[in-house]
Amino acid sequence: MFYGNFRNSQDIEFLKNAIERFKTMFAGVYAGDNAILFDRSLGFLEDQRFMNAFNSNVRNEQEQSLILRLNTLIWAAQHALSVEGDFVECGVYRGFSSAVIADYLEFGNLDKTLYLYDTFEGIPSEHDSENHEATEYAARGIYEGVVQRFSKYDNVRIVKGIVPDTFADAAPEKVALLHLNLNSSKAQTAALEVLFDRITPGGVIVFDDYGWAACRAQRIAADEFMTTRGYRILEIPTGQGLLIKR
Numbered sequence: 001m002f003y004g005n006f007r008n009s010q011d012i013e014f015l016k017n018a019i020e021r022f023k024t025m026f027a028g029v030y031a032g033d034n035a036i037l038f039d040r041s042l043g044f045l046e047d048q049r050f051m052n053a054f055n056s057n058v059r060n061e062q063e064q065s066l067i068l069r070l071n072t073l074i075w076a077a078q079h080a081l082s083v084e085g086d087f088v089e090c091g092v093y094r095g096f097s098s099a100v101i102a103d104y105l106e107f108g109n110l111d112k113t114l115y116l117y118d119t120f121e122g123i124p125s126e127h128d129s130e131n132h133e134a135t136e137y138a139a140r141g142i143y144e145g146v147v148q149r150f151s152k153y154d155n156v157r158i159v160k161g162i163v164p165d166t167f168a169d170a171a172p173e174k175v176a177l178l179h180l181n182l183n184s185s186k187a188q189t190a191a192l193e194v195l196f197d198r199i200t201p202g203g204v205i206v207f208d209d210y211g212w213a214a215c216r217a218q219r220i221a222a223d224e225f226m227t228t229r230g231y232r233i234l235e236i237p238t239g240q241g242l243l244i245k246r
């Protein structure tokens with residue numbers, strides 16, 4: 001699946017044909033999530049544990065398109081296992097990314113907690129710095145679905161409400177992995193203001209929206225925050241941003 005405002009069906013057809021052509025020209029072709037890679041190893045596709053965790057959680061074409069991003073997240077989560085602190089996701093929606101991480105790592109056996117922060121009712125208007133549709137991420141029953149999804153894990157804490165306000169209710173003292181996926185530069189900065197200092201050296205931040213043209217405001221806000229602290233975020237071809245705390 002590809003995202004964006006295609007002008008017409010001919011543009012979509014062109015893209016489909018180009019991808020088929022790539023496949024005849026090269027080995028190791030991956031096309032999806034607005035990335036076309038060729039002559040690549042794509043080793044993660046051969047990681048059976050990764051594929052099982054991914055495939056058992058995928059529920060639709062949009063989630064299916066996220067496999068490259070999930071590969072980054074699984075790398076970050078595995079790295080963060082040896083870092084003191086808990087795992088945090090800000091912007092959970094239906095819990096897809098965190099479910100893949102938790103299943104991959106058999107999180108229930110770990111001496112860590114996974115904190116999941118979301119309103120589960122969409123982006124709050126006071127944080128909607130990028131003017132999303134009010135109905136986006138706001139379908140009924142999302143919270144209940146996430147509670148059910150993670151019910152097999154005693155060490156997953158689902159914290160419902162507005163970020164950063166809910167950090168006062170529950171937040172780890174030390175963070176090893178922070179996944180920021182709020183689709184809001186205002187909320188993202190507010191989350192960083194509380195959590196960045198809690199990240200243990202060696203801990204990882206994955207910015208889901210960092211390299212996407214449509215999320216430019218989030219990149220600018222993240223860069224401003226990090227520049228004042230002497231960091232530079234790595235933009236990777238998945239559209240994510242990556243940072244390891246020193």
Ligand SMILES: C[S@@+](CC[C@H](N)C(=O)[O-])C[C@H]1O[C@@H](n2cnc3c(N)ncnc32)[C@H](O)[C@@H]1O
Binds near residue numbers: 091095118137162182
């Ligand atoms: C792109 S979705 C997250 C996708 C998710 N990580 C996944 O794996 O599918 C963005 C989420 O951020 C949440 N959100 C945005 N701003 C928020 C805020 N200030 N407080 C809490 N949740 C927020 C929305 O409710 C929405 O569910």
